[in-house]
Structures are given as structure tokens and as C-alpha cells.
Amino acid sequence: MNLSSLTINAARSAVQEGKTTAAALAEACYAKIESDDPQIGAYLTLAKDRAFAKAAEIDVLAAKGEKLPPLGGVPVGIKDVMVTRDARTTAGSKILGNYVPPYDCTAVARLEAAGAVVLGKTNCDEFAMGSSNENSAWRPVHNPRDLSRVPGGSSGGSAAAVAADMAVVALGSDTGGSIRQPASFCGVVGLMPTYGRVSRYGLIAFASSLDHIGPLSKTVTDAAIVLRTIAGRDPMDSTSADVPVPDYVAELGKPVRGLKIGVPKEYFGEGLDAEVQMAVETAIQKLAALGCEIISLSLPHTKYAISTYYIVATAEASSNLARYDAVRYGFRAKGAHTLSEMYKRSRDQGFGTEVKRRIMLGTYALSAGYYDAYYLKAQKVRALLAQDFEEAFKKVDAIVTPTSPTAAFKLGEKVDDPLAMYLADIYTVTADLAGIPGISIPCGETKEELPIGLQILGKHFDETTILRIAHAYEQARNA
């Protein structure tokens, strides 16, 4: 039994039935991390004490023959933008290089309450700002499928950990595509739930109206299990929605025949790699063969999405990152004689290049004289983008697109051209702006054997439908 390649149910059953132990599962993942992570770079911090303490708890239950909780003994990785009590959390940044949180992110706490074994913190772009995991202050992450290429970002560490069997599932965060795009580049499943579906309490904030927490996993079922565990109202996050959590797993096997699937023409135009297009179109044909009705439609404001995103997100980031002032936590520069010097010097030395670029852009867009032209304008275009989806969802149940215009690019390829890097997010940012859920699932490979991702977008709080479609496709593809 290759312990670290198991799915959630297989791992949990194996522990329940005494075929293995939670400690052995954790050990298997740590062994994989020791042998493979020097080349990949998926983990920043390992939490062995915490992991083995939890594993021991689960093993006691199993030994007594008691029913294990839904994620009993399952090893998980947590993106380093989510705080973990007493375990160093850096958000991929030197400005939080020694930060040890006094509390747990709600999503992490819920996973652990369900029996999950937190292995450690996964690498990410600094403050979740990036599409390649090359902006980590610590080191870049390498794609396990091709070490010369990026894993995607900003949840590159989480995607790589799952793809390389260094965790069974991982949590990531998505603000402009940061769960779905790395899932697509690494050949794993990545789910971004509806905005407000999962509490953001304990998620180090990047852009508060766009941030989401969600799972990266090997299968659609695993994503559904994790979502069911972490979703739901949280009084500590006033933007978490008071909407009941369905049993996403129970709904998975229901037939997709008759579901209407929209294919937006704006996602199949210039810039889309030919191999990606072919793989996605083949996947759509498979959905048709499963009985779905394929309907062509238009999301007319798509081309304005990147501009909208990079104004709204950077504006919100400039505000959220103002808290890193070297007073209560974080890096403090030496030799500052005044308060102002301390702020300015600590922040310039502590933040990386991309973070400073976005803070500057956001501050500019919000500054007096420019607020109307940029931030207010962007908020209005955001409304138009949301409206595009509202209109579309009157006619269809889900929308299918490529997750990314290309497969994984080479490390270093886009670092010198920030705008080129931003434009790679074109198919993912729209969902964040509208607040709708989206999932990326593997649908093929390029001739260089690089994974290609299929994205399924759904209505607000209708993760059930996108999971069902994703599951049906996954089963059909593996058949």
C-alpha cells in the first residue's frame, strides 16, 4: 500500500480497519517530504509534534474500535497564509518570518476537529500575490510533473504537495485563481467555493472581497469531503454566509443528464494554447456524451476582467497590508530613529518586489484625485462582470472553460514582465470578482506531458452542481 498516495476515504478506512495507523500515514508523508521536497520546495514549516500528537489521538480511537471522524488520520498541508496556533506562519514573506500565531484559522480548526493530521505549512507566493509561486520570499516551488516549470500560484506549495503525494489533501486560498490555476498546472483538483461559503477568519488577508479558502485534492470526492467539513457560518467572520451546508458527498453520484452547460466564446479566443483548447473541447464532448446539453453563450465583459481585478485587488491589498507596521508583530528594521523611519524602512525591507508593486498600484488607485477614475470605475465594471454571469445562469446550470490559457510555463519565464504574468489569470479572475464557485479538474496533457485543467463555474452556493459535473467527468475519463 503506497500510504501517501491514498485518498481520504481509503486512508481513513485503512486506519479504521487496523491496516495501518495514523502515525504511519504521517510518517509516509514525512518520508516523501524528506526525499522529494528538496527538489520541489512545497513545504516551509513542518509541524511534526502537532501531527504526531493528533495521529496518536486518532490511533487510540481506532484501537478501541470507535468510529473515526470523517478525516480521521488523514494527513493535510495548510497554505502558509492560514494561521496555525503555535506553528510559525509567514504568508510566504520575510516580514512575518518569525511570526507565531496565537490562534488557528477556522478552516484549519474544523479540519482538525474532523480528525485531520496537519503535517505543516505549504509554500506560497508572498501574501498570495502571484501566479507561479516564484514570489515566495523563501524559495520558489517546482512543479512535480516537470521540475523546470512552475507549479502555478499562489497556492503552488499546496498543489505540489498533493501532486507529489506529500499530503493527501491541502488547503489553499484563491483571490484571482490561486487554487484553480496551480491545480490545473500540477494535475490535481482545486475547488474555490462561493465567496462567504468558508470562513476567512485566520486567513491572512490579501483582498477581503475576493479572498476564498478551498481544498486541493487528488479526487473530486476528496474536495467535496473537505468542503463539507470547512464550510458554514462562522461568527468570527461577518462575511461568512448564514446558508446551510448540504452534504456535498451524498449529492456527487446523481446523474448529470439534462444539465445545461454554457461554453463562453470569450474564453476560447486569442491567447489560448492550441493543445489546451483541444483537451478542453474533447472534455466538453465527453460531457455531451454524458447527456449534458451544451449551449454556446457570451460573457461580453470578460476582456475587462484583468483590469478590474488588478485595481480592486491591489486597492484592497494596500489597505490590508497597512497593518505590517513593525509595532505588534513582524519584521522591524534596525537603526530607525523615528516612528516614520521605522514604518517605511521595515516595510521596504520586509516586503518583496511584487508585494510592493501591488501596494503602490493600489495606493495610487485609491489616492485623492484618482479614486473615481480607478477604484470606483473598477467597482462598476465589477458589477457588469457579475451581471454577465447572472444573465448566463438564467440559461445554463454551469459554465465550462479552460482553467488557464497555457499549461505550466518555465521558471523565470515571466518574472520580468508583471503584466504578462497578470494576463495569465484571465480565465480565473472573473469568478472571484462575481463571487461564484469554480473547480478545476485534470482533463488531459500536452505532448510534453504537462497537465491541462478544465474549469467548471457555477451559481452562488451551487457547489453541488459543479462537483456533480466534475465527478461525472472524472469517472467517465477514468473508465
Next chain:
Amino acid sequence: MKVTDKDVAYVADLANLELTSEERARLLRDLNSILDYVNQLNELDTSNVQPMAQVLHRYSDESQKGVENFVYASRDDIHESLRKSLARKVALANAPETDGTFFRVPKVIER
């Protein structure tokens, strides 16, 4: 709108960043390039569009046809002394500089 050196200096001040001269030069180039691109938003007539600051704002409005009626999570008002807060030692644990009671910073008020 073309961003100037003076703009970069002004914005850096607002953002509390002490940029090096290389950083200023690079940011001048990057900001101009990005703002040039985002200018495309002016192609759209948004004079009759309500700004969308928050996903939930749009969908908790009864006049909008959202799929779900978003309701915010809330909690009861609790008198301060009845809610747990961090112990002082815990709150100070990550402080760059502390005297055991307060966070220490350089002089705030010039006399």
C-alpha cells in the same frame, strides 16, 4: 495618465515605503505599463451602473435576482469583560520590542 517620479515619491510616502532609487525607477516603469493597460476600462459607459464593492451587498438586496439570499453571519453584542481576550504575555509574544507591558516604538511626538 502618465505617472511621474514625483507621483511615485508621493504614493510611496502614503504607503509608508522607503523605496531605493532602483525600486523607484522600476516602479515608475511598471506603474505606467499597468495603468496604461487598465485604461481600457474607460471604453465602457458605466454612468448608470451601481458600484459593486462586495459580493454580498449585491446579492442581499431584495431587488436583485440573486440565486441565494445572502445573509451575513452575526454574533450577539457581549459586554467586553465577558468575552475572552488574549493574555498580555501572549499578545506581546511576537513583539519586535517590548518592556513587558507595552509595545515599544521610537519617539512618536516631537517636542
